[in-house]
Amino acid sequence: MKLLSSIRRQRSLLNCAPISARQLADRPMRLAISRADSSAEFIDQQNFDRAVARLVRLIPIPAESAEWFSGKNLGPTSKRSWKETLRNPAVLAISIAVAVIAGVFVFNFVSHLNDFPGSAPARKLLGVAASTRPLMLDPVNAEAGTLSDLFFMKHGLEHYDVPEEFADFGTIGCRVFEDDESRRIAQIWISEKRMQFFLFPAERDSKTGAVLRFSGWRYVHQEGWTGAVAEHSGVCFMAAIRGGDKDLEPYLAKPKE
């Protein structure tokens, strides 16, 4: 009985079998077609249906009605609400991408907002400060202000002077090295709060070679370290300390700019 019912249902489906492959068939229809695919009766039916469908396409449509279908846009497309538009995966992906790009742009803009000539090498030197150990420096027990002569006499470095604000600090060691751009850097280790001083050439205009000057103290930050930088006679001085601006402010005579 069940078999008979199944055969009857398949027969019913075959009678409604799609004329062309454009009409997607569901699973029961596909099953019924696959079983009857090679039968002469079904082939005749399909040929019959295709021929009738071809003829139906030739039935003339009234001219006035046909005009409606001549244009590509039959009517205004439904306007999507902004919620639907937002849910569109393409719009969502583009929005996220734009937000990320905007975020990176804003981050770069803010981080370079306080840039000054010499801020890039100063940041690099903060990285050097973080990785330097006292053993790497030549031991020197003196006042920081007196090391200018040492740098001049021993290394030929002019104007590598420690500013007055930091001249009285006792030193543990110092060294002179070249960075990756062959700039000669003087590094001084101070006993107070494990502070380090750096003296390095100020940035110069690439066309004229003139020193790019700036006034007062400027702050740079890198990896938990803060540096206060000042320029004098074409040489930058940076006092570096692990911490924030507040840790350096008490040492600076002039107000922060």
Added chain:
Amino acid sequence: MLGDSRKTQDVFHATLREAAVRAARGELPSEPFWLFRDARWRCLEATKSDLQPESVEMDEHDVASDAESQIQRLDPMQLAIWISAAPDPQRSALALFYLDEFDYQEILDIAELKVSELSRCLAKARRQLQAWLDSKFPQPSKV
């Protein structure tokens, strides 16, 4: 479905007008085939006052293997009139099925039929159309 270009025109415009009005009011149904169902009912309404097909037993023949060549000799308008003369729901089933734009489930939805009903309509129509073709273009072997 109507076999009459003037009535077709009227139904077409009435359907579009109704759709435009409903759209303007924001009352468009969410179901996908309401426009086609609406058009079908308008077609049925339009033919209510016409001469109705007599309920006579039409000849029926099995679909022939060379039916394709017979159909090719048929004028499209003759076929349109033959379909429009069929009683409903056979007429709706034929019109929707041979448009070749809807799958069978969509036809069931638009014409409000069951699979068995659609199947019977189509099978019967094929056999009747074949009989008509045989009478119109008799095949030498069948004479």
